[in-house]
Amino acid sequence: MNDGQVLLLHSSLSSIGHVGGGDRTVVVALRERLGHDGTLVVPTGTSANSDTSSDYRAAVTGMSAQEVSHHRAAMSAYDPEKTTSNGMGRIAERVRSLPGAVRSAHPHTSFAAIGPQAKFITDGHARDCLLGERSPLARLYDADALVLLLGVGYDRCTAFHLAEYRYTGTPSRRTYRAVVDDGRGREWCEFEDVDLDAGDFASLGADFDRTGVVRHAKVGRAEARLFPLAAAVDFATDWFASHRPAQPYERTPER
DSSP, X not given: OOTTOEEEEEEOHHHHOOOTTHHHHHHHHHHHXXXXXXXXXXXXXXXXXXXXXXXXXXXXTTOOHHHHHHHHHHOOOOOTTTOOOSSSOHHHHHXXXXXXXXXXXXXXXXXXXXXXXXXXXXXXXXXXXXXXXXXXXXXXXXXXXXXXXXXXOXXXXXXXXXXXXXXXXXXXXXXXXXXXXXXXXXXXXXXXXXXXXXXXXXXXXXXXXXXXXXXXEXXXXXXXXXXXXXXXXXXXXXXXXXXXXXXXXXXXXXX
């Protein structure tokens, strides 16, 4: 990494092993390595405020109709400044909560960033574009960002999702819902977008890993992989074209 670099980080603190100072130490080290002109970006997704997510389905499994109703009533509207992420890890949460960090507006697939390019990366995240051309992933592509997988595998590589919007097949679409507050108080919103599918990302990542552009290292007990985001997206776009059969437009039923 060079001074002034933009870095998208996916991480697992527990995979590294004991770190004195925990997530704070990791974030400080990364920001020092990026330098004053560098920008650190993390995914800060919030699936807990949706009733079309696997987290919601798991939460309401076994509940009575009344319990489900109470659960839904207690679901908070997405607030970029306050809503904690779900399943993104302690390091991502540390970045999100840093003074000066900014966060994109999407109620499901937000990103948080800190550094000179943070606003450029997070602005304009369209509600009906979870991880496509009007999301921070496309801005990261434009910024020649690097991706660091720190203690996590390619199945967590969100860059591959941008390729789902770009490859020559026509991906299925589905309906998403979330609790939001657009200035009218707490309410449900509904939108349609690509039916994202990370089921083959591990196989895709294994093939990408053999291209020679990925740098490998160990950080504590964790394996670290560093590579250009654009290279990953371009490779995945071609990979999907040959591994995912092109299909006519199909709307996926709600799940």
